[in-house]
Amino acid sequence: MLLEVNHLKTDFKLKKGIVHAVNDVSFGIEKGEILAIVGESGSGKSVTSLSVMGLLQEPGKVVDGEILYKGEDLLKKSEKELQKIRGDQISMIFQEPMTSLNPVYRIKDQIIESIMTHMKLSRKEALARTVEMLKTVGIPSPGQRANDYPHQMSGGMRQRVMIAMALACNPELLIADEPTTALDVTIQAQILELLYSLRERFNMAVLLITHDLGVVAEAADRVIVMYCGQIMEEADVKSLFSNPMHPYTLGLLNSIPRIEDESGERLYMIKGMVPNPLHMPQGCPFSDRCDRCMERCTLEMPELKEVGGHKVRCFLYNQEAGKEADDR
Amino acid sequence: MSDTLVEIQNLSKHFTVETNFFGKPTSVLKAVEDVSFTIQKGEAFGLVGESGCGKTTLGKMLVNLYRPSSGKILYDETDLTALNEKERRKYCKDIQLIFQDPYASLNPRMTVGDIIAEPIRINHLLPEGKVEDRVIELLNCVGLAQHQRNRFPYEFSGGQRQRVGIARALAANPKLIVCDEPVSALDVSIQAQVLNLLDDLKDEFGLTYLFIAHGLNVVKHISDRVGVMYLGKMMEIAPKKELYSNALHPYTKALLSAIPLIDPTKKKERIILQGEVPSPINPPSGCRFCTRCSRVMDICHQVTPELKEIMPGHYTACHLYDEQNTSGQQ
Numbered sequence: 001m002l003l004e005v006n007h008l009k010t011d012f013k014l015k016k017g018i019v020h021a022v023n024d025v026s027f028g029i030e031k032g033e034i035l036a037i038v039g040e041s042g043s044g045k046s047v048t049s050l051s052v053m054g055l056l057q058e059p060g061k062v063v064d065g066e067i068l069y070k071g072e073d074l075l076k077k078s079e080k081e082l083q084k085i086r087g088d089q090i091s092m093i094f095q096e097p098m099t100s101l102n103p104v105y106r107i108k109d110q111i112i113e114s115i116m117t118h119m120k121l122s123r124k125e126a127l128a129r130t131v132e133m134l135k136t137v138g139i140p141s142p143g144q145r146a147n148d149y150p151h152q153m154s155g156g157m158r159q160r161v162m163i164a165m166a167l168a169c170n171p172e173l174l175i176a177d178e179p180t181t182a183l184d185v186t187i188q189a190q191i192l193e194l195l196y197s198l199r200e201r202f203n204m205a206v207l208l209i210t211h212d213l214g215v216v217a218e219a220a221d222r223v224i225v226m227y228c229g230q231i232m233e234e235a236d237v238k239s240l241f242s243n244p245m246h247p248y249t250l251g252l253l254n255s256i257p258r259i260e261d262e263s264g265e266r267l268y269m270i271k272g273m274v275p276n277p278l279h280m281p282q283g284c285p286f287s288d289r290c291d292r293c294m295e296r297c298t299l300e301m302p303e304l305k306e307v308g309g310h311k312v313r314c315f316l317y318n319q320e321a322g323k324e325a326d327d328r
Numbered sequence: 329m330s331d332t333l334v335e336i337q338n339l340s341k342h343f344t345v346e347t348n349f350f351g352k353p354t355s356v357l358k359a360v361e362d363v364s365f366t367i368q369k370g371e372a373f374g375l376v377g378e379s380g381c382g383k384t385t386l387g388k389m390l391v392n393l394y395r396p397s398s399g400k401i402l403y404d405e406t407d408l409t410a411l412n413e414k415e416r417r418k419y420c421k422d423i424q425l426i427f428q429d430p431y432a433s434l435n436p437r438m439t440v441g442d443i444i445a446e447p448i449r450i451n452h453l454l455p456e457g458k459v460e461d462r463v464i465e466l467l468n469c470v471g472l473a474q475h476q477r478n479r480f481p482y483e484f485s486g487g488q489r490q491r492v493g494i495a496r497a498l499a500a501n502p503k504l505i506v507c508d509e510p511v512s513a514l515d516v517s518i519q520a521q522v523l524n525l526l527d528d529l530k531d532e533f534g535l536t537y538l539f540i541a542h543g544l545n546v547v548k549h550i551s552d553r554v555g556v557m558y559l560g561k562m563m564e565i566a567p568k569k570e571l572y573s574n575a576l577h578p579y580t581k582a583l584l585s586a587i588p589l590i591d592p593t594k595k596k597e598r599i600i601l602q603g604e605v606p607s608p609i610n611p612p613s614g615c616r617f618c619t620r621c622s623r624v625m626d627i628c629h630q631v632t633p634e635l636k637e638i639m640p641g642h643y644t645a646c647h648l649y650d651e652q653n654t655s656g657q658q
Contacts, residue, residue, distance in 0.1 A: 187604065
């Protein structure tokens with residue numbers, strides 16, 4: 001196991017109260033695996049990734065749990081030790097390629113900075129590596145484009161630069177937070193293809209954060225579905241899409257307008273909206289939107305249980321209730 | 329034809345990027361270039377394209393936020409581009425717009441009730457005493473509660489704000505609504521709610537939609553006919569089913585294949601487009617798509633293809649379907 005997250009809890013202390021943005025989340029990533037975390041806004045998927053990177057900002061704070069990277073707890077490391085790991089062994093690409101590059105430095109200077117921080121290379125060697133990385137991510141005439149400023153590049157190009165920078169030190173784990181959300185579909189296809197081929201080439205593990213189930217189906221090996229800071233379902237990608245178990249997963253899958261759908265019927269809707277994080281419903285967080293909500297769901301929180309190869313947090317699959325679910 | 333609501337003829341919009349010392353334009357961005365199509369009454373016409381293809385500019389010309397550089401917009405057989413500003417404004421209430429960003433398109437200092445009432449008041453559609461009732465009626469139409477009219481936009485979620493935007497667009501009893509990416513800023517579960525709402529309202533009020541989006545799957549759900557734009561040019565127009573089953577233009581094919589399938593067991597043959605959209609300030613000569621097209625020919629670099637009817641109702645602008653070329657290839 002390359003990365004193991006155990007019972008992670010991240011809170012945001014606000015004036016109005018405490019928001020449990022990530023609430024008891026556990027998962028692991030193997031070497032060379034692509035694990036996707038899907039969820040809507042406010043589900044805690046980005047906060048999870050920031051917690052792993054140690055990049056949380058006030059008022060966010062990890063209050064409990066452990067994050068084991070190669071067996072060592074990242075939460076116990078000092079900022080200095082973390083800096084050595086970040087950008088070297090674990091690196092991250094962000095959603096907004098427009099705002100995550102520094103506008104006043106040339107592309108090459110930004111990548112060289114990251115290389116020279118972590119590797120013992122001269123500036124000349126670092127420049128050579130920069131150009132090589134830009135070439136790897138498919139930037140045409142990389143030697144020339146390395147001298148560009150970010151504003152001279154398009155969104156897709158900037159995302160490629162971000163990826164080049166993240167990969168410059170051969171990380172073993174790449175955290176990609178909505179890497180294609182800001183991009184057009186044709187460019188999205190290019191970037192996903194690139195991530196996929198780089199994974200094969202460098203045997204790098206990827207934690208892919210996204211809200212787009214299409215991207216998940218396309219790229220991931222295993223999927224975690226999050227809702228209101230909790231894992232609702234975890235399964236490998238094929239079984240999640242062929243046999244979604246949690247009503248929320250099912251709802252998400254059904255509410256996407258599909259290109260292959262010919263019926264043109266009304267879309268399935270999940271009623272209502274994500275609850276206010278300060279006023280969570282008692283019991284299952286999805287209970288007030290769920291079609292199959294039972295009395296028990298509004299009272300207690302279901303556990304994340306292993307059922308038929310999936311991990312599901314739903315009373316429908318509990319042993320007592322399982323019978324009832326089978327009867328339907 | 330009497331059942332045509334809007335006919336767009338050779339419409340262009342050019343923005344001047346730079347001028348020389350004498351104010352003469354030296355660099356011009358051709359956002360929309362020579363686009364023609366019609367929208368029938370009661371139809372939802374989907375307009376698809378990547379960023380920078382001119383789809384939003386086109387929508388803004390319809391609602392009079394931009395003045396066209398050339399070409400005509402015939403609305404109910406009246407040429408809107410020939411009218412002066414005062415006369416043009418009379419048509420504004422017939423053509424309303426739903427904006428992409430529900431966070432930026434509502435005035436944060438006005439209550440939701442006032443936001444929805446504004447088009448009614450500006451156009452003097454109802455006496456002041458009846459405005460309130462109408463606002464409540466509209467709120468009910470879009471699935472909001474009437475007591476919410478006294479709240480401010482920040483108290484609403486993205487999906488609810490988009491509903492307010494829709495209610496505002498409906499307030500003036502429009503015939504045509506331009507929906508500019510109405511769901512792209514929303515979460516998946518909320519997208520379905522808003523798309524279904526738009527579908528219902530269309531039937532209820534006999535509306536016509538120009539539905540602008542960058543994703544072909546969203547457009548497919550709601551529209552009857554679809555137009556595909558690239559760099560300011562219309563590349564293909566076809567009825568929905570025809571376009572999705574039998575796309576002709578190489579760009580449309582690439583767009584269709586770029587959509588991730590919601591099924592991990594199916595790995596499809598993907599056409600990955602090389603390169604990026606060229607700058608509209610300096611578009612390629614000939615066909616605008618020639619720099620990225622997999623089936624590019626010599627003629628594509630020289631001659632701009634015309635939008636031609638290849639099959640009944642199915643138009644495409646591509647040299648592959650020129651008669652002399654198809655015979656030449658065989």
